[in-house]
Amino acid sequence: MARLVDRNRASVLIALPTFLGAVLYLIVVAAEIAGGHPIWYLEARNLSEAVALRDGAAAVRLAEQKQDVNATGEVRARLILDDTAMLTPIEAAAGARDEDIVQLLFDLGASPDAAVWNRAFCISDATRVREILRAHRPPGAVEDCAEP
Amino acid sequence: MPQVSPRSATYALAALFALALACDLLWMPIQVSDSLDEILKAQQSPSAWTSFTDAMGQNVYLRALRIAQSKVLFDLSWGRHYWLVYRGFHAALLIAAIVLFVRALRVETMVDFGAAAFALVVLIGLHTFRGMLQEAFPINHHLEIVVACLITINLARSRGGLGVDIAAALTFTTAALTLESGLLVWVVAVGAWVVGWRGISGRGIALLTACLLAYMVLRFGYLSKGLPVLTDRNSGYLLERLEPDQIQQRFGAQAYWFHAYNVVVSATSVLFAEPQSGVFIAVRGWLQRGPMVQLLLPVISSVLTTALMVWIALRSARLRAFDDTERYFFVFIAVLAVNAAISYAYTKDEIVSPAGAFYALAAFGAVRQLLLVSGHWRPRARMAGTLLLCALAALWTVRSVGVHYKLRWQATRHQLDWVSLPYEWQRQDRWPSDPAAQQLLLQLRRTAIGMHIPNTRVGEPEWPGRLWPD
Numbered sequence: 129m130a131r132l133v134d135r136n137r138a139s140v141l142i143a144l145p146t147f148l149g150a151v152l153y154l155i156v157v158a159a160e161i162a163g164g165h166p167i168w169y170l171e172a173r174n175l176s177e178a179v180a181l182r183d184g185a186a187a188v189r190l191a192e193q194k195q196d197v198n199a200t201g202e203v204r205a206r207l208i209l210d211d212t213a214m215l216t217p218i219e220a221a222a223g224a225r226d227e228d229i230v231q232l233l234f235d236l237g238a239s240p241d242a243a244v245w246n247r248a249f250c251i252s253d254a255t256r257v258r259e260i261l262r263a264h265r266p267p268g269a270v271e272d273c274a275e276p
Numbered sequence: 277m278p279q280v281s282p283r284s285a286t287y288a289l290a291a292l293f294a295l296a297l298a299c300d301l302l303w304m305p306i307q308v309s310d311s312l313d314e315i316l317k318a319q320q321s322p323s324a325w326t327s328f329t330d331a332m333g334q335n336v337y338l339r340a341l342r343i344a345q346s347k348v349l350f351d352l353s354w355g356r357h358y359w360l361v362y363r364g365f366h367a368a369l370l371i372a373a374i375v376l377f378v379r380a381l382r383v384e385t386m387v388d389f390g391a392a393a394f395a396l397v398v399l400i401g402l403h404t405f406r407g408m409l410q411e412a413f414p415i416n417h418h419l420e421i422v423v424a425c426l427i428t429i430n431l432a433r434s435r436g437g438l439g440v441d442i443a444a445a446l447t448f449t450t451a452a453l454t455l456e457s458g459l460l461v462w463v464v465a466v467g468a469w470v471v472g473w474r475g476i477s478g479r480g481i482a483l484l485t486a487c488l489l490a491y492m493v494l495r496f497g498y499l500s501k502g503l504p505v506l507t508d509r510n511s512g513y514l515l516e517r518l519e520p521d522q523i524q525q526r527f528g529a530q531a532y533w534f535h536a537y538n539v540v541v542s543a544t545s546v547l548f549a550e551p552q553s554g555v556f557i558a559v560r561g562w563l564q565r566g567p568m569v570q571l572l573l574p575v576i577s578s579v580l581t582t583a584l585m586v587w588i589a590l591r592s593a594r595l596r597a598f599d600d601t602e603r604y605f606f607v608f609i610a611v612l613a614v615n616a617a618i619s620y621a622y623t624k625d626e627i628v629s630p631a632g633a634f635y636a637l638a639a640f641g642a643v644r645q646l647l648l649v650s651g652h653w654r655p656r657a658r659m660a661g662t663l664l665l666c667a668l669a670a671l672w673t674v675r676s677v678g679v680h681y682k683l684r685w686q687a688t689r690h691q692l693d694w695v696s697l698p699y700e701w702q703r704q705d706r707w708p709s710d711p712a713a714q715q716l717l718l719q720l721r722r723t724a725i726g727m728h729i730p731n732t733r734v735g736e737p738e739w740p741g742r743l744w745p746d
Contacts, residue, residue, distance in 0.1 A: 142647075146676075153297075160299075160303070231699075
């Protein structure tokens with residue numbers, strides 16, 4: 129036992145966590161630079177998913193690539209709803225309960241019709257999201273969230 | 277097979293961390309809050325000298341070099357590479373801080389190597405270190421002060437000479453004109469001289485003291501700048517953060533109590549990781565019956581490390597021993613005391629970051645001494661001591677690796693600020709009318725949005741947010 133814990137071996141043992149931590153950190157950063165972060169790997173496939181993931185930068189990038197800010201897109205299961213769903217960006221942003229992203233979509237030119245607006249209004253119970261939606265209510269839209 | 281020396285192994289370990297942290301810093305947009313206005317001012321300023329002289333006469337602070345540096349970097353960007361220059365400078369400063377830290381340890385033996393590896397994770401894992409990375413205005417001046425203090429301790433441990441004395445004076449002048457905590461350079465130099473590290477000679481100390489007096493005369497005499505008042509900033513107090521008007525309301529008549537609180541908690545923050553920025557977050561978490569493990573991780577690791585230092589210091593006092601371990605302790609206590617005193621106006625983890633760096637130097641001394649002392653212990657006691665140190669190093673490593681999560685989270689925040697900026701500013705009637713400023717804003721935004729930053733906002737997976745809470 130005395131040999132096992134001589135000063136030099138003890139020093140190496142104490143340095144081990146630091147070494148492992150540094151290597152792990154570097155691997156994670158290298159993976160991120162290579163394009164695939166090992167922890168946060170979810171990436172938006174379309175504008176609706178970008179806002180569902182609350183990724184404003186991806187939403188702007190996709191809008192600048194001429195993706196329609198009013199078109200429906202497939203949103204993977206459990207991002208907003210339990211199942212995969214076809215949602216417009218406004219519906220997805222309201223479902224993510226993120227008022228900044230909802231506002232961003234209006235700034236990017238979103239103009240939901242009455243049916244989309246109503247679905248977005250009902251999908252979110254966040255007060256600020258509903259306030260922003262009310263400020264952009266299209267003609268004919270009503271706040272009716274009663275189940276059919 | 278060529279053998280790697282303990283010193284080379286330490287530098288290699290430090291390089292791994294420095295490289296990873298530098299990549300994290302580079303992969304982050306320039307921030308909007310506290311930064312964009314400075315960049316726009318730099319654009320409008322005709323020269324760095326004008327920025328410097330204009331800043332001399334402004335407000336209660338004497339931080340003229342802070343403004344001038346922003347202008348110098350702006351001009352170095354050549355109208356295109358703002359992100360690269362500002363973030364690159366931040367990353368370069370960080371690498372400099374880590375290299376200077378390791379150099380100050382003077383690693384020669386395997387025992388030094390083990391202690392240095394421990395000190396490295398203390399440096400990076402301490403919450404005061406995070407403040408030097410997460411934000412930039414657009415330069416992180418707290419990091420600059422830490423670099424200046426580490427330059428000074430390295431100068432103090434050098435062979436000395438006229439060049440060293442002049443370098444120390446230049447370091448002091450640069451740091452003092454950047455932030456008030458730059459005055460700590462004088463404390464480091466004098467503290468090192470007192471304990472016998474005399475690379476900065478008596479003549480150099482006299483020169484530094486003359487510079488300090490000149491600073492006082494310039495600040496309080498010639499420029500008639502006062503001291504910060506209660507209503508300057510928000511600040512933490514017990515379990516909450518108080519806004520300036522709340523501070524005025526609560527302490528207006530008894531400001532000394534608030535100042536004393538700030539000084540004491542700034543010191544305990546470095547020693548025990550609690551409170552942080554003036555708020556007792558672990559106590560608050562306990563009162564709110566929140567999950568405690570992650571809140572206690574920093575407190576436990578800091579308390580155990582401080583306890584180790586105290587034990588080693590008491591043992592040295594009993595044996596009347598005085599070597600580099602005690603020298604590190606003495607300089608750390610001097611820096612901590614003055615750094616805490618400087619924080620009297622408001623508490624912020626970043627302000628005590630120089631004391632945090634010297635805490636890590638003191639931790640090096642304590643662990644090194646323990647490893648040397650434990651050589652005389654019985655094998656079982658030696659094994660227990662080694663395992664305890666190893667477990668403590670593991671706790672600090674968890675804290676260090678958490679910096680990555682904090683930086684990714686912060687990068688996402690900075691990026692989001694850019695996303696909505698033009699629309700927000702137009703709504704608030706803040707959008708500049710100057711076409712050059714508009715072009716600059718749009719260019720900075722384009723660069724920020726173009727970065728593919730991992731999305732930490734979806735809350736998946738949940739464990740990073742639980743392990744390293746804000």
